[in-house]
Amino acid sequence: MRFRPTVAEIDLEAIRHNVRALKPPASELMAVVKADGYGHGDVAVARAALEAGATWLGVALVEEGLRLRDAGIEDPILVLSEAPPGSEGDALAAGLTPTCYTDDGLRGLAGAGPGSALHVKVDTGMHRVGLSPERSVGFCEAVGRLGLQIGGVWTHFARSEELGDPTTDEQLKRFEEVLAALEAAGHRPRYRHAANSGATIVRPEAHFDLVRVGIGMYGILPGPQLEGAVDLRPAMTLRSRVSMVRRLPAGEAISYGHRYRLERESTIATVPIGYADGYMRALSNVGRVLIGGRRHPVAGTVTMDHLMVDCGDHLVRPGDEVVLLGRQGDEEIRAEEVAEWAGTIGYEVVTSVSGRVPRVHRG
Ligand SMILES: Cc1ncc(COP(=O)(O)O)c(C=O)c1O
Known part of the structure; x- marks a missing residue:
């Protein structure tokens, strides 16, 4: 029932247009639909993004992933933070792809039984969550010892929308060093990913196998310096x-x-x-x-x-x-x-x- 005339109208064709405009030709695109699709409605946005070529969905919470599954969405869903203790069983049973970066988190996943191959998140300079680069090889070996699979290794940029700032170069260098060390130790994960919208728009060298696009998909620029760099439609x-x-x-x-x-x-x-x-x-x-x-x-x-x-x-x-x-x-x-x-x-x-x-x- 709706009496008040105040509404948020969401143009799903704009979402599809933005996905097509942002998807790099040689990388897959993850549509980040956390926080109810940045306020646009997660299920509807997820469906529109998948129709337009997205192959992954990204959420912040296990609960958000479960909502998408309850709506009947069967595509890969990455949970971008570690599953809180007690949620691992539900996350794995629903086929959500967990992110992991702490020993406790890894033990929690191992105790919850088999599930999708996990993605290891490395902290290359954002300093929010993630594994220290120097621990990455040892951590990936522990994953194997616990009988779990690694499906991806990823990082997140702190300042990718700021042109000319050296932070993204430094983070990319650290990430590439991690990937090289893992490769030398015999680990070559299927998905290596780093780019948010900013890096997707201006940093082709950061595209790797998958880009994780949020704000740009909704037709909003991540920062004013990117004005005119891509044709986005506000949704x-x-x-x-x-x-x-x-x-x-x-x-x-x-x-x-x-x-x-x-x-x-x-x-x-x-x-x-x-x-x-x-x-x-x-x-x-x-x-x-x-x-x-x-x-x-x-x-x-x-x-x-x-x-x-x-x-x-x-x-x-x-x-x-x-x-x-x-x-x-x-x-x-x-x-x-x-x-x-x-x-x-x-x-x-x-x-x-x-x-x-x-x-x-x-x-
Ligand atoms: C880990 C992670 N990846 C990707 C994104 C998408 O970022 P953006 O909305 O800038 O594209 C976010 C959003 O904050 C995020 O937290």
Whole structure:
């Protein structure tokens, strides 16, 4: 049941287009659909990505992988972090591919019985999770001793979207050294992978056997320096409708804290979306929305369920469409731009759209 006009519309044809635009000719593509497909709906995005040529799916949590299996998806799914203690049996029974990088994690998998060949994650400089490079050969030998198989070895970049920064070169060098040491010890895993969207777009030497693409698949650039490097289409449109309109005189102030005061008479429109929907409070007084094909400023504090818009002298009526993210007429508001207003990144703009906003999938 849906009464409120606030929805996130997801264009699955844009997802397919972006997968085709990002997939390297000689490498496979993993569609990263963690966090409910970066807020776009994991099952629908996964299906669209697979239709467009993705051969793997990537999730952060065992629970996210199980959700995809429950929806009937049978393709390979890599869990990008180690399975928490107690989850290994469920993960393996569902045919999820585990990532492993600690001795305890390895023992947990070995105790849970046979399953898909695991992927070993090496920390080459991000320093979030992963095995130290110098332990990689010993660790892979321990995997074999426990009767488990290695299906892949991978790493993750910290700054691949920053052109000219040497970090990615250093991480690549360490990763290649690990691969060479493993090969010398007789291990040549089927999948070697490193590239996120940034490296997929600008670093062909990092493509290896598989690229792991998240943000780019949703049509959002991982960083501003990559503008124009690839033709991406934003998949999410966040829209609502004006719920109330008032003409207010100069001197009146709007919303909690009265942080927006009218310098002249103006038309103020109320829109039923707020920070509980993921339209961040940080957008108070700095956000812009589209009404009637024009940009209008968010007037005052974004509240939990509503925000107000200063429409000046433009004619606006209750029921008029409001676009908070996406295109209306010739105007467009992109997640990258909203992120800049809010002092964050496009990733957070789309993953913040809360479960209260229905996702409507098209295409
Ligand atoms: C391990 C791993 N690989 C790949 C990705 C995809 O990254 P991006 O969304 O920048 O393409 C992520 C996302 O953060 C990740 O954590």
